[in-house]
Amino acid sequence: SFVLSQPPSVSVAPGKTATITCGEVNIGNTGVHWYQQKSGQAPVLVISSDSDRPSGIPDRFSGSKSGNTATLTISRVEAVDDADYYCQVWDGNSDLYVFGPGTKVTVL
Amino acid sequence: QVQLVQSETEVQKPGSSVKVSCRASGGPFTGISISWVRQAPGQGLEWMGRVIPILGLDKYAQPFEGRVKITADRSTRTVFMELSGLTFGDTAVYYCARGSTPTYFFDYWGQGTLITVSA
Numbered sequence: 001s002f003v004l005s006q007p008p009s010v011s012v013a014p015g016k017t018a019t020i021t022c023g024e025v026n027i028g029n030t031g032v033h034w035y036q037q038k039s040g041q042a043p044v045l046v047i048s049s050d051s052d053r054p055s056g057i058p059d060r061f062s063g064s065k066s067g068n069t070a071t072l073t074i075s076r077v078e079a080v081d082d083a084d085y086y087c088q089v090w091d092g093n094s095d096l097y098v099f100g101p102g103t104k105v106t107v108l
Numbered sequence: 109q110v111q112l113v114q115s116e117t118e119v120q121k122p123g124s125s126v127k128v129s130c131r132a133s134g135g136p137f138t139g140i141s142i143s144w145v146r147q148a149p150g151q152g153l154e155w156m157g158r159v160i161p162i163l164g165l166d167k168y169a170q171p172f173e174g175r176v177k178i179t180a181d182r183s184t185r186t187v188f189m190e191l192s193g194l195t196f197g198d199t200a201v202y203y204c205a206r207g208s209t210p211t212y213f214f215d216y217w218g219q220g221t222l223i224t225v226s227a
Contacts, residue, residue: 033213042217086153090212095167097155
C-alpha cells in the first residue's frame with residue numbers, strides 16, 4: 001500500500017511562493033488530492049486529482065505531479081494560508097484511502 | 109448545499125464503545141461514500157473506513173479491523189461509526205467526509221466530534 005511522505009514544515013514570507021511535496025514510489029498511477037486544515041477546523045479540499053481547483057479556492061493554489069512526486073504550490077502567500085496541508089490518495093488495489101503526514105506552513 | 113452534521117462531543121470510559129452519527133443534507137445520497145477520519149491531539153489525519161450508503165458496503169483500515177463498524181440508514185441519510193474497546197489512545201476528533209467516485213477525494217466534511225476517553 002501507499003506510504004506518503006511530506007516535509008514536516010515549510011516557512012514562507014508573505015507574497016512569496018510556498019512549495020509542498022508529496023512523495024511515493026507509485027504515486028504516478030493514482031490521483032493526488034490536497035487539503036488545507038486551519039487550527040481547530042475541519043479540512044478543506046484545495047486541489048483534487050493532481051491539479052483541479054474546486055470552486056471557491058483561490059487561484060493562488062495550484063497542483064502538479066511529476067514522476068514519484070506531487071506538488072502543491074501556493075503563490076503570493078497570505079497570512080490566511082497559515083495552516084496544515086495534507087496530501088491524500090486512494091489505493092485502487094486495496095480500496096483504501098491514505099493521507100500523508102501533513103506539512104505545517106508558517107507564514108512569517 | 110451539501111452539509112454533513114455530526115453528533116456532539118462525548119466522554120467515554122476505557123473499554124466502552126461509542127457511536128457517532130453524521131447526517132447528510134443536500135446533494136445526492138447515491139454515487140457517494142462516507143468515510144470516517146480521525147485526528148488525535150496534535151497529530152495528522154487517519155482514515156478509518158468508509159461505507160457506500162446505497163449498497164451498504166463497508167471497508168476498514170487495518171488498524172481498526174474488528175473494532176469499528178460503519179453503517180448507513182438511507183431513510184434518514186445518516187451514517188454511523190461505532191468504535192469499541194476504547195483506550196486512551198482513541199481520544200481524538202472524528203470527522204465524517206463525503207467521498208466522490210470515481211475520483212476518490214473528500215469534497216465535504218463534517219464539523220468533527222471530539223471523543224475523549226477518560227477514567
